[in-house]
Amino acid sequence: MRRTFDDAHRWARLGTELVLEAAADLDDDAFAAPSALPGWSRAHVAAHVAANAEALSNLVHWAATGEPTPMYASPGERAAGIERGRALPAARLVARLRDSAGALEQGMAALGEEQWRARVVTAQGRTVPATEVPWLRSREVCVHAVDLANGVSFADLPPDFLTALCDDVVAKRAALPGPAVLLRAPEAGAAWELPGDGASALVTGELHDIAAYLTGRDAGPLTADGTPAPTLGAWL
Template identity: 60%
Template sequence: MRRTSEDTLSWSATGTRLFLDAVAGWGEEQYLAPSGLPGWTRKHLVAHVAANADALSNLVRWAATGEETPMYSSMEQRNADIEAGSAKPAAELAAWLQGSADRLTAGTVALSSAQWDAEVVTAQGRTVPATEIPWLRSREVCVHAVDLASGVSFADLPAGFLTALADDITGKRRNAPGPAVVLTATDTGDRWELPGEGDPTAVTGPLAEVAAYLAGRPHALTATDGSPAPALPAWL
């Protein structure tokens, strides 16, 4: 992975600021508008991001104390919390979003070097060092800042984050069913291969569009022969 702990802390801060700035001053009408995710209003998305900060704060607590503290009590509870959050008044939802982000930042700042090395378990069941927490958060806030459908695009995200995101998604897709694709970012020269079914399809375009394509978001990529870029299975 082409990322460092300093990178992920920076991207987490940048993504958090992008997300918070995007929703600043919103009232009920803006919050109730559709997000970029099918079936979710912006309230659903904001509730999800706020709940994610609280869940990652659980992992920070685990790293700090050694006491096993899962991100969520269950996936059913996670989904119920998002639904409940989507019904909160705009002001209450905004306060939860800000407060949860502040608590996560304060918790990570307080971790010692040894605590950063402590092992925790993600919601997907992966055992990782606590140094992975800022990366998990940066993915959430950066990608979902785009999903707010409020004007933020993948082109507004840090280039280093986009490269790391493409690395991360490609790694996860390598063992998933789907078409074989070779991707090249025309503005950076970076290249990714997705093994899969059939002869590989060559797809090229700007790094921001490559990252959007891999993440399953709207994009402007086509194959080099002019045909549509192959549809990919879900990322997460």
Template identity: 55%
Template sequence: MTDTARTPALARAWVRAGTERVLAAVAGLDEAGLSAGTVLPGWTRAHLAAHIAANADALGNLVRWAATGVRTPMYASPGERAAGIDRGPALSAAELRAWLTDSAHRLAAGLDGLTDEQWRHEVVTAQGRTVPATELPWMRAREVCVHAVDLGAGTAFADLPDGFLTALVDEVREKRGLTGLPDGPLPDVAAWLTGRPHALAGAPELGPWL
């Protein structure tokens, strides 16, 4: 994938688009709707919404690291990520919406505040990768865009920006070590690569990604 295919500015636009879809989806759900399942085995919408909110908080830690130079891991402990996900079903619909909205706004404000120099500062992801802060918008774009589809509340891969889908396909194909892709519409190829439902005939089954 070329650098021009996925710039921080483009990634931030995809973050905004994905966040709008997540917030719109959850805005229409009550407790019963949030208790419904998703395409992710064992995850309800409440689990998934909590994961998206906790992810914003975790990436906010990396933003502070980039801004201050003080090492601030995404998660304080190995169990913190799971605890955030499990918190979802215990919250009311209003509480979950507030967490989603507030965490997204805090992350956006933190990213807005980074200087050109701070964007170049390196941080370490939860997977142990050392990356410049310019990678953070893409990390968030993946979360909100793909999980907006996973919520099963009206967003499909075909609704996501083509540029985002192209960047996603390039990244996941490389991570899965695939040299070729099945023929078909870009949204279906992206869905297949990430282990989500798709309409590609004869494509081998892949496990969930992200």
């Protein structure tokens, strides 16, 4: 992985700023409009990001106290919480976004070196050190800032974050069935390979285009022979 703990924390702060800026001027009607995610309004995205901060705060509490505190009580409760959040008036939803992010940052700031090494369990069931929390948050806020569809694009995200994001997504996709794809971002000096079915398709583009494609936010740049990039399955 081409990232450090300090990188992840920096990206988490930046992504939080982007989310709050993208949400700040949205009224009730604007929040009810579609986001960049199929089937979700902007309010769904904002509620999800707020709930994520609260869930990651549970992991911070786990690391701080040693008391096992899952991110979510259950998948059903996670979904229900998003539904409750997306029904909030715009001002309250923005306040929840801001307050939950602030509480998470405050909790992380209070962790000591030993507490950061504590093992916690993510919503996907992975056991990781608490030092992964800033990366989990940076991935969440940076990508969903784009999903709010209010002026933020993948091109606005730092190249080092985009590289780390592509590393992360490729590692996850490599364990799943799908098409074989070679991905190249020449200007960034970066390349990735997705093992899979059939002959490898060569997909070349700007780093931000590759990241959007890998995360399922864009159909992707064309392959070397001018055909559309292979369709990828779900990422998370």
